[in-house]
Amino acid sequence: xxxxxxxxxxxxxxxxxxxxxxxxxxxxxxxxxxxxxxxxxxxxxxxxxxxxxxxxxxxxxxxxxxxxxxxxxxxxxxxxxxxxxxxxxxxxxxxxxxxxxxxxxxxxxxxxxxxxxxxxxxxxxxxxxxxxxxxxxxxxxxxxxxxxxxxxxxxxxxxxxxxxxxxxxxxxxxxxxxxxxxxxxxxxxxxxxxxxxxxxxxxxxxxxxxxxxxxxxxxxxxxxxxxxxxxxxxxxxxxxxxxxxxxxxxxxxxxxxxxxxxxxxxxxxxxxxxxxxxxxxxxxxxxxxxxxxxxxxxxxxxxxxxxxxxxxxxxxxxxxxxxxxxxxxxxxxxxxxxxxxxxxxxxxxxxxxxxxxxxxxxxxxxxxxxxxxxxxxxxxxxxxxxxxxxxxxxxxxxxxxxxxxxxxxxxxxxxxxxxxxxxxxxxxxxxxxxxxxxxxxxxxxxxxxxxxxxxxxxxxxxxxxxxxxxxxxxxxxxxxxxxxxxxxxxxxxxxxxxxxxxxxxxxxxxxxxxxxxxxxxxxxxxxxxxxxxxxxxxxxxxxxxxxxxxxxxxxxxxxxxxxxxxxxxxxxxxxxxxxxxxxxxxxxxxxxxxxxxxxxxxxxxxxxxxxxxxxxxxxxxxxxx
Numbered sequence: 001x002x003x004x005x006x007x008x009x010x011x012x013x014x015x016x017x018x019x020x021x022x023x024x025x026x027x028x029x030x031x032x033x034x035x036x037x038x039x040x041x042x043x044x045x046x047x048x049x050x051x052x053x054x055x056x057x058x059x060x061x062x063x064x065x066x067x068x069x070x071x072x073x074x075x076x077x078x079x080x081x082x083x084x085x086x087x088x089x090x091x092x093x094x095x096x097x098x099x100x101x102x103x104x105x106x107x108x109x110x111x112x113x114x115x116x117x118x119x120x121x122x123x124x125x126x127x128x129x130x131x132x133x134x135x136x137x138x139x140x141x142x143x144x145x146x147x148x149x150x151x152x153x154x155x156x157x158x159x160x161x162x163x164x165x166x167x168x169x170x171x172x173x174x175x176x177x178x179x180x181x182x183x184x185x186x187x188x189x190x191x192x193x194x195x196x197x198x199x200x201x202x203x204x205x206x207x208x209x210x211x212x213x214x215x216x217x218x219x220x221x222x223x224x225x226x227x228x229x230x231x232x233x234x235x236x237x238x239x240x241x242x243x244x245x246x247x248x249x250x251x252x253x254x255x256x257x258x259x260x261x262x263x264x265x266x267x268x269x270x271x272x273x274x275x276x277x278x279x280x281x282x283x284x285x286x287x288x289x290x291x292x293x294x295x296x297x298x299x300x301x302x303x304x305x306x307x308x309x310x311x312x313x314x315x316x317x318x319x320x321x322x323x324x325x326x327x328x329x330x331x332x333x334x335x336x337x338x339x340x341x342x343x344x345x346x347x348x349x350x351x352x353x354x355x356x357x358x359x360x361x362x363x364x365x366x367x368x369x370x371x372x373x374x375x376x377x378x379x380x381x382x383x384x385x386x387x388x389x390x391x392x393x394x395x396x397x398x399x400x401x402x403x404x405x406x407x408x409x410x411x412x413x414x415x416x417x418x419x420x421x422x423x424x425x426x427x428x429x430x431x432x433x434x435x436x437x438x439x440x441x442x443x444x445x446x447x448x449x450x451x452x453x454x455x456x457x458x459x460x461x462x463x464x465x466x467x468x469x470x471x472x473x474x475x476x477x478x479x480x481x482x483x484x485x486x487x488x489x490x491x492x493x494x495x496x497x498x499x500x501x502x503x504x505x506x507x508x509x510x511x512x513x514x515x516x517x518x519x520x521x522x523x524x525x526x527x528x529x530x531x532x533x534x535x536x537x538x539x540x541x542x543x544x545x546x547x548x549x550x551x552x553x554x555x556x557x558x559x560x561x562x563x564x565x566x567x568x569x570x571x572x573x574x575x576x577x578x579x580x581x582x583x584x585x586x587x588x589x590x591x592x593x594x595x596x597x598x599x600x601x602x603x604x605x606x607x608x609x610x611x612x613x614x615x616x617x618x619x620x621x622x623x624x625x
Contacts, residue, residue, distance in 0.1 A: 062237025092196025101505015224327020322481025
């Protein structure tokens, strides 16, 4: 063989090799290349930012919840009106959630979430504006005297020759035209609504983004971490609310195959059943949480500050621990969708059974003369109450005031005047009223006829019951939170993968519309029915409630929550039957799940199934390595 021949053969072989190498290069070029990311970039950075967003949104929401009582009294509103203001968050969420959860998934999801966070911050600033626009809060009480007066000057609450009601009405009407600030609660409503609009993309887009780019076995832990961090917001929010309660107020394109996707989601029997079950649960939960601090105040005589403090300190940490442990339990035991459904149902039902014990740890009514008991100290029916008695009939007392005093006989009187007090000594909270004629009426009292500002504290037995209430609340909250993460994972495992974002968004939408908005309103309206003594505004109109019937309050508040939550477990049984029917055979392909393989909640189990399936492709097997 000559040199020319060898050269020719070599050239031919090179020409043949070039196309092969080119094909290999093109093939390798199309393969996904894994890039190393530092701890501060990529998915971890997104997870950290999303966790901070969760913390911020729950913190701001809790501040609103913990300020319900203050808003009610600051603007002289009823509980139902305050519930409407609180529900404006859900109204804002309602406006955009369906579009954001679906169309937002087709955009740059982290950027959409960032815009939402900025909008949420604007809403928070708007909510705070009334504090800077309004004047000082004015309230009437016997402890407020002229600053130039002697600190120990005597006050005579009993004005025998004056028509106080007529005088107060004339003064009130003269100042009505100077109170435009009383409508500034609308700023709070609009700010809360804007905050709801901004919060919309965080959950549906954030969760779907994690589920798309994180390892499947890690998603439950990530979701558990997010919800655990989110619970820190309410904890610090109620603690901050406790502190603040001690301070006075003066210090791109539109894709129309949307309707088709929506129909697919709603026609999924498993998803629809879960939606109905969750609606009842959320109505009960939101109504219960909104007025929880108020319940502690009225039922157990706790202050607003202490109620918020105890909620943040005792109720929320067990929930945080329960949510996180629920995610770890899912990963450790590699729960399938059937196992997760069973676990979530059992934990929720156990929590419900424990919470029913709240009915047995209630306190009796405050002993208020003329309202809950007679001036002799004997219980009276609600329809027979009368705050005017022979002992104060000569004092010409105003009947629409609420400035309670506690007599030495243990009875609370609506005001020092209605207690028949003739003189007073001291100033501010240390004011003491003497020569109170109504204390002499009590048949079992032979001591001093004096009284001090404020309601009389409840009995020692009530304090013990409050401890039982707290223990029941801690155990119930922990059990319920254990099943929280599995229940959340089930929601987007029972629909087609491409509809996860829409499923989460629609779920949140329905919770906001049919639970978040109406629950605080009708809970508040029923609570208003248990009011014994209404306050009045400076214009003579009805203001906030000052005294509730404790027994009626307990049965309405706890009973409504239990009645809403109970039927949800019957629907939960139906949901479990549907899940078991569709996913019991691991090799089956449920039609409602869009052909998705049965449902191991962990990726390792899914890979084991694929190894046994003859139709598994090489690419699918390689993804399991």
